[in-house]
Amino acid sequence: MSRTPALVVVLCLLLTAPAAAQAPRWTRATPDGGWILALAQAPSAPETLYAAAQTGRLFRSLDGGASWQPRGPAVLAGVRDLVIDPVDPRTLYAMTGYPQPLRTRDAGRTWAPAGPGLHSVAALALDAEHPGVVLAATAGGLYRSLDGGDSWDLAAFAETQVAAVAIDPGATATLFAAVGNEGDPTVLWKSTDRGATWVETPLSVPAYTRGLPRFAFDPAHPGTLYLAFAVTYDFDSTGPVLRSRDGGTTWTELPAASGNLLNLAVSPRGDLFAATAYGVARSTDFGATWSPRLPLTFRFPGEPGDTISHVLASPTAPGELFAAGVTGVWHSRSGGARWAPRNRGLLAQGVYSFGLAPDAASTLVALGNGSVFRSTDRGTTWRRLPRTGAAGPPIWIEAFDPRHPETIYGLGSDGQADFPLVSQDGGRTWNKPRFPYNCHLAGSLCDVSLGRIAVDPHDPEAFYVSGSYFRHFGPSGSFLLRSDDGGTTWDKLAPLESIAALVFDPTRRGVVRAIGCDGFFQSGDGGASWQTAGRGLPRKLCTGAGLSLAIDPQEPRRLYAGTAEGVFLSTDDGATFRPMNRGLETAQITSLQIDPANSDHLYAGAAGRG
Template sequence: MPPALRAHRARALPALIGLLGGLLAGGPVATADDHTAGAGPAAVTYDLDTAGRRAAPHEKAAPYSKTAKYDWKNVRVDGGGFVPGIVFNRSERDLAYARTDIGGAYRWQEASKSWKPLLDSVGWDDWGHTGVVSLASDSVDPDRVYAAVGTYTNDWDPGNGAVLRSADRGETWRRADLPFKLGGNMPGRGMGERLAVDPHDNDVLYLGAPSGKGLWRSTDAGATWKHVTDFPNPGDFRQDPGDTTGYNSDNQGIVWVTFDESTRAPGGGRTQTVYVGVADKANSVYRSTDGGGSWSRVAGQPTGLLAHKGVLDAENGYLYVAYSDRAGPYDGGKGQVWRYATRTGEWKDVSPVAEADTHYGFSGLTVDRQHPGTVMVTGYSSWWPDTQIFRSRDSGGHWTRAWDYSSYPTRENRYTMDISSVPWLSWGARPAPPEQSPKLGWMTESLEIDPFDSDRMMYGTGATVYGTENLTEWDTPGSRFTITPMVKGLEETAVNDLAAPPSGAPLLSALGDIGGFRHTDVTKVPPLMYTSPNFTSTTSLDYAAARPDTVVRAGDAEAAPRVAFSTDNGATWSGGREPAGVTGGGTVAAAADGSRFVWSPQGAGVHTATGPGSAWTAAKGIPQGAVVEADRVDPRRFYGFKAGAFYVSTDGGATFTAKASAGLPAEGPVKFQAVPGKRGDIWLAGGKAGGAYGLWHSTDGGTRFTEVGGVQEADTIGFGKAAPGASYQTLYTSARIGGVRGVFRSTDAGASWVRINDDRRQWGWTGAAITGDPKVYGRVYVSTNGRGIVYGDTAAK
């Protein structure tokens, strides 16, 4: 599956994503066109068990003896990715949800002021369902919540989307599979919400689909879904019609659904007036006034822009629509805000800034339900010098800004920011005015005022959730409201590599988008990510086994350096030289004594250097793009692997020799590691379904490998402190053993295994990295693709 890295800066996302094999989220679905509610046969649905997974038979063989009890927690980073949606329940105080593009959904816990993850039960085969394109919280029955899930609409995600439904606020789920894909990590994912529950008949839901699949409706609380064929426009906007990957060329489709709760049918029943936003610059807003029986384009609407969001103030009879010229979340150069009077049919431009003066589009849009004339909107794509938030107390007649210029470039802010709980949000930056650190945000497509508390507002950015609990100070001259991170418990980093040195910090991480961290305490948020240099994504890191203060990392950046060295266990860094042709980080390895390094960057061949900052010399005998690692005892031995061949160097990486490696994976990603304290002891995991795919072991430096029996698939391998009484390090892997996908541990060099996670804790895709703790038996650190770093300890009896 693709490692779905988000970008916190505008860049070509498809170039970051490699296809790592197909993991099909199976299941057919019978569908029917739907002209009226309840018409047509029911769609086939799949029930999930209490862990939230689809029940499926396992293979009969079970070469692991039992499941060990483990306590699991997150290594604390707090945030780290894009939060495109925040949804408050309209009938119950303090009930709120957040959705992420690849990291699942969360529920707000008021008592602890933190978020609780709700989709950790999504398993390996259904990894795409960690991408949440929309959420809906039922205001008739607050126990009900719905999530529309699926990560990509192109072939990067081989499975179709689904609508998950819960009757216990996301503690457990049931699933209705859809006959099309959804795009939680696609362009336009900040639009919405695409999923909505009728506020009067809560068995009725609507879902706006991408890819030209139209509008869908459920009349049985999300159990079955039918196509609304009378809806006239499936959308036509594509970010880049010429994109052959299908990522930017997909039709954005139907992007939001909004009910007018003031239009309940006489005598009760469903809401009569429903507004739908469509990704079509000429025809963006449609309406039904007969409970979804028929639909028509709303007359007089503006054209030329995309309707990102539509929010209704039913009390005053106004539908607000935030427009941008692009789908976002990275781009958008022009925008407007319009107000539609639902009782008179009048459209009025109420933009906070004239379109000619914008360099951004509008998106994050909310109404104060306690004071409906108060409306707020964000300039979501204002990257420089900062995002902007606008506020009106007279239904869009007049606006004030979160910040303005007192005298350029000096800014005057209506707010103060306190990031002491998540200090890395400063990015270590010292920008010149008018930029400030920390920034107010970027990619600010979600913004919501608490419907029960005019003082509480939350908004999502490309890295966190910010919020305030004294918002109305905005309106008092001379006063400032306080913005703080409201992100505790929401862990959204995509993990590329992990290292647990035998001394110094317990954990070093290589992360997408925010580089990575040196954790001196995994229960606390670290002060700053790696700097000097910053990488947009760190792709690989390593420490010298006998001198763990020596650390090297490599990563992606817009320009050199893309490799960095530390001599104090990752506390401080200095950038290194790089050979010609480097375009990305690749993999990097440190000699056991820290005397040499081998680097296999993207865009250039494998190279070796004699020390930090030394010039790189091209290695011989090993192909470009090989994965490289170091022996953990012999400082002259390095290893490489590519396309089924294993390579060994005994001269510090200057030359490599291909070894006999029959039976090793010729396709698919491979991870391998050398065992600390044992010269030439190597474990290799990887492969691809349909070919060689498993776990192999060599005790002679890679000359011969033996396949480990009973392991059908393995994707990672790592080592930790040996079990009491054992002489060999504990092995950890993310694998399929005995037909069961999970995280496994072996204390007897792979002769037997125990599963240490469970069906409620699967975290989607865990195939990037794993490592045990060399100082604490049983502790393991597991990478996820959007749920951060999880770590487990043997549960106390």
């Protein structure tokens, strides 16, 4: 089952205004945060931080992460590292999927490739004592620029893959490079004259080792450095973590630093921190032991409860840490003992589904990046709910029980078969009821896809589930089911192919509307039969984005349809529709909800729009 990520926006509709009044405008109500792929702190201005989000947008903070502002267009798709100029905090480099790194000299407002001639750049290192000197580890050797990346010359290791390069911040004439072509061992080389000459060290890591070499230097103990072969996108494997206490002459492997390690950082006091897929761990004895014990796992995670790709140790405030996670930026002033989100203004949350509680008009529940968020003030502020329960959070929020707003229906998936999920505590925990369609014992050639789940407001004990099923050695087709006992038993109704949204009329029993790939439909007998309607809707309704429907509870003849071409309004019971997208930029709409206490408020989930 595929669901398209979206961002939440909010609209205040002035339905009682004169016809000539200005059209309604959309504004954001997105939860702060989002999946942060890279995080960096300016060496010359520690209060300045940059965060690169999965959306491709760069954010900057000038107050130590207390607030964030977007910078420039969303051009940093797939970024894995940010490197800030050690002298100018407005100049930084982004390691992306491009052959060359991107560079900005105006704090992210504009970007351009950092010079021609580079191929497959793996890492950059900037010389703090010589502004403009940049080293680039590439697939064809080590390159040097003397002008900040405008031009490059080969410095060493011609036609050889250099996987990483680093400059010792305590002795900037000392350089390290991890060198080795694919299939060959990775060998560590050292230079003590800024790269004029190089000496091969005894450290050689076997070719089968997986992971990206990352260096970390201990500012409290000169000559102590770490080399971690960290995982990138494969959380199941990692290479060794090594330590040198003599400036890289000899190395010791740290077997306690194992599993899901993504990055390392060293504090001004010499404490070592590991960013992992399940939180942050700390070592106070040069990596010999860790708290909590590595490897961190889903059952035994660390704090914060997030996948951490980068951890930063403030150079000026002992005990202060920043971390980049799937849900946003995290901050600690206690050396990692306690963490708090630091995301005000960082609007990069991929909210792909949300719901509005029926008797508490100010309460919203949203899904984003594998987490459940809850707002009690119409989306002004949000709180991330802890992940609990065996079933995990759903991939889509479907409906609320109109009598018990803490009961929420959602859609889950095991990657092959979708299934309903029910929460009875406002989205904190989720349970899986019995369901007649599944892929149990059906092999790999099986698929169950759910369209929508809806609750009948005239009979709240009844909820409906639409979808389709396929079995290679069995029957296939569409289904529409009704359960009156919480999913213990199910009744079959007349199915429609590819139903994407299903809504009930709040004043007329048995009147149901549905939208799907084949159009807009209405039923007057609770789904036993269907008739086509919806003139004016786009002809191509299934274009990769989701479809949605909402009905005005105070004016049931007023319907809203969310499509790949924006929001459409009907004022004649669904017979005809017209677009209403002022301020929405004709976004692809995946979710729609109306405030039940004030139908002037319409909430929409818009795919990929920030």
